[in-house]
Amino acid sequence: MRKSFPADDLARDERFNRVSQAERVQDPRLGGSGTSSRAKLTPALRSAPDRARSLMHGIFTGEIQALEGAGRTCFDFEIGAGEGEVPFELKLDMARQCWDEARHCEISVMLADHMGTELGEFTENTLLYEAACNTDPVLRLTGVNRALEGLAIDVFTTMKDFGTIAGDPVLEFCEDWMLADEVTHVKMGSDWLRNLTAGDRDRLDRALEFQRVVDKLFSFNGLRGEDDESPIQLTRRFREMAGFTDEEIDDIAELSREAAAS
Amino acid sequence: MTTVNVTPSDFTMVEFRVEDIVAVAERVIMQADLSGFDQLNIDIDEASPLARASIKSVDPLTLAVEGGAFEDTRRPRQLSEDRTADTIGRYVLKATDRINGGFSDAPSDDDLTLAQSVAWDVYCVGRLVKAGFKGQRKRRVYQFRNRHGFTDAADAAFDELWTASGLTWTELETISAAACEASGLS
Numbered sequence: 001m002r003k004s005f006p007a008d009d010l011a012r013d014e015r016f017n018r019v020s021q022a023e024r025v026q027d028p029r030l031g032g033s034g035t036s037s038r039a040k041l042t043p044a045l046r047s048a049p050d051r052a053r054s055l056m057h058g059i060f061t062g063e064i065q066a067l068e069g070a071g072r073t074c075f076d077f078e079i080g081a082g083e084g085e086v087p088f089e090l091k092l093d094m095a096r097q098c099w100d101e102a103r104h105c106e107i108s109v110m111l112a113d114h115m116g117t118e119l120g121e122f123t124e125n126t127l128l129y130e131a132a133c134n135t136d137p138v139l140r141l142t143g144v145n146r147a148l149e150g151l152a153i154d155v156f157t158t159m160k161d162f163g164t165i166a167g168d169p170v171l172e173f174c175e176d177w178m179l180a181d182e183v184t185h186v187k188m189g190s191d192w193l194r195n196l197t198a199g200d201r202d203r204l205d206r207a208l209e210f211q212r213v214v215d216k217l218f219s220f221n222g223l224r225g226e227d228d229e230s231p232i233q234l235t236r237r238f239r240e241m242a243g244f245t246d247e248e249i250d251d252i253a254e255l256s257r258e259a260a261a262s
Numbered sequence: 263m264t265t266v267n268v269t270p271s272d273f274t275m276v277e278f279r280v281e282d283i284v285a286v287a288e289r290v291i292m293q294a295d296l297s298g299f300d301q302l303n304i305d306i307d308e309a310s311p312l313a314r315a316s317i318k319s320v321d322p323l324t325l326a327v328e329g330g331a332f333e334d335t336r337r338p339r340q341l342s343e344d345r346t347a348d349t350i351g352r353y354v355l356k357a358t359d360r361i362n363g364g365f366s367d368a369p370s371d372d373d374l375t376l377a378q379s380v381a382w383d384v385y386c387v388g389r390l391v392k393a394g395f396k397g398q399r400k401r402r403v404y405q406f407r408n409r410h411g412f413t414d415a416a417d418a419a420f421d422e423l424w425t426a427s428g429l430t431w432t433e434l435e436t437i438s439a440a441a442c443e444a445s446g447l448s
Contacts (some may be wrong), residue, residue: 017336027338028275029311029329046376047313049405054335116401122335167445168412 003076004133007126010068015120016061021127021217040229041158043166052162052171053117059155060108061124062148067101069132069144070094077137083203086137086196093188100181107174114170131214138196142207145189147214150239150252152182154224157235183242190243215252219259226253264291267303275308276329276339283332286346294393296354298361299323304350306332315349316371317357325353344396348387351395355386364430377409377447381423381438388424399424410438411445 012018024030041051074094077086112119131143156179163171197204224232234256239249266287268280283304291297303324310328318324331349334342359365359382368374374382384402391397403420410416419441423434442448 019338023338027311029309029339043408044376046379049408050313050401053401053404113400114404116398116404120336123338166408166412167447168407170412 001075003072004135005068005072007129007133010065010126010129012124015118017120017123019123019125021125024125040231041162043162048162048166049115052159053112053115054122055155055159056108056111056115057117057122058125059152059159060105060112060119062128062152063101063104063108065126065129065132066144066149067098067105069129069140070097070101072132073137073140074098083136090137090141090192090196093192097185097188100185104178104181107178111171111174127217134210136203136206138193138203138207139210141189141192142211143214145185146193146244147211148218149182149185149189150242150244151215151218151224153179153186153238153242154232154235156182157238158232161233179238183238186239186242186244212251212255215255216259219256223256223260225256225260230256264288264297264299265301266291267301269303269305270308273306273308276333276341278306278308278329278332278341282341282343283346286343287350290347290351290354290390290395293395294351294355294390296351296358298358299354302350302354311338313349315353317353320357320361323354323357325350347395348390348397351390351393352383352386355389356382359431364428366431368431368435377438377442378435380405380409381419381434384420384423385426385429385434389427391424392427410441411447413441413445415444416441 039045041048041055043049045051071094073086074091077084077091079085079088079091081087109119128144128148131148132140134140134143156175160172160175160179163169163173163175193204193207197207224230224234226234226236234249234253236249240246266284268283268287271280273279283306287302287304291302299322301322303322304327305318305324306327306329308329311330311333312328313330313333315325315327315331318326327349332341332346334340334345356371360368369378371379384406387397387402391399402424403417406420406423407413407416410419419437422437423429439448
């Protein structure tokens with residue numbers, strides 16, 4: 001079985017439609033009068049139910065890719081102490097994450113049905129999986145577990161609050177359960193980052209820079225932030241629980257502010 | 263016979279074709295028996311991927327539509343015939359309700375509450391489904407629950423509106439308000 005599986009070859013049936021990042025960026029409507037709504041996602045918005053459906057479908061495809069990425073990390077690296085090798089315990093963590101992500105996929109499928117969304121109703125972007133293709137396991141875990149699973153913490157918190165305000169017990173409950181797992185996944189990323197780069201400042205710097213690049217790619221043009229009006233709330237408390245330092249959280253908040261201003 | 267006009271005449275930001283939109287509009291008018299207007303103008307803001315739409319005027323009937331309302335959510339910038347029929351159908355039905363009587367006491371579109379607006383949408387889409395169009399029933403249930411509560415009372419009100427015909431504004435508003443009250447939202 002080959003290693004470092006390309007995103008183009010991920011298995012999807014005919015229901016799914018993939019749109020590349022290049023296609024998204026080249027959409028001539030971006031920057032025009034009709035850029036995506038920057039209003040905070042609350043039930044009071046007229047478009048809130050459909051925006052929530054679209055966001056949850058994005059989370060669903062993200063869960064599939066997170067499962068695929070964690071599975072690849074279990075398989076792609078040999079056990080050992082070299083740069084391209086990983087401890088057996090890291091593989092165990094990734095196996096546990098596969099179990100979680102598979103469960104999240106099943107929850108997301110049922111949640112989609114609850115929200116009236118068909119599987120494949122919205123497009124899929126494989127940027128998450130692409131971040132899981134880095135050949136250095138430390139960069140892979142930093143990009144996926146700390147940057148993208150960190151984003152998942154923010155999105156799940158936002159959607160849990162949405163469910164609470166809307167009085168939707170199904171959405172609120174599902175988000176709360178998945179959120180608990182995401183905090184664990186981010187903590188795994190934080191722990192392994194420190195473990196594998198102990199005494200190797202250069203590798204730590206490269207990993208943190210990769211995380212910064214991924215964070216920037218997924219900053220949603222500044223839609224994530226700490227302001228009350230930010231559509232996606234940067235969740236400081238859960239990030240602290242997941243091993244982020246105050247300085248690291250400040251850095252993400254600053255990235256979002258920069259993206260919003262650009 | 264209703265004459266359908268679409269602006270702009272050419273699209274540069276999305277891959278829509280005027281003749282496709284006109285064909286969908288004519289099918290909606292024929293199948294849903296909505297021929298009460300001499301003219302239907304559809305003004306599309308192709309620069310917007312958002313999905314808002316509104317009635318700009320009733321005489322002549324003119325709809326203002328953001329391009330996202332006609333867009334295929336599976337294929338960005340491509341026209342979705344189903345979403346186009348849904349949007350045109352809902353707004354032509356609402357305009358028809360207003361001119362045919364029974365809805366003369368309805369607030370203007372801008373003054374409708376979210377619950378009233380969604381209830382009217384459900385009543386419209388239910389009629390479109392009966393006329394042979396797709397209605398995304400579960401999506402409409404979710405929208406309705408968001409405005410009327412995630413309760414059995416709200417679901418019963420949805421079913422009543424979805425299967426109804428010949429409602430007046432007072433009847434529609436009573437169903438919506440009763441669902442909100444039963445869900446503790448009033």
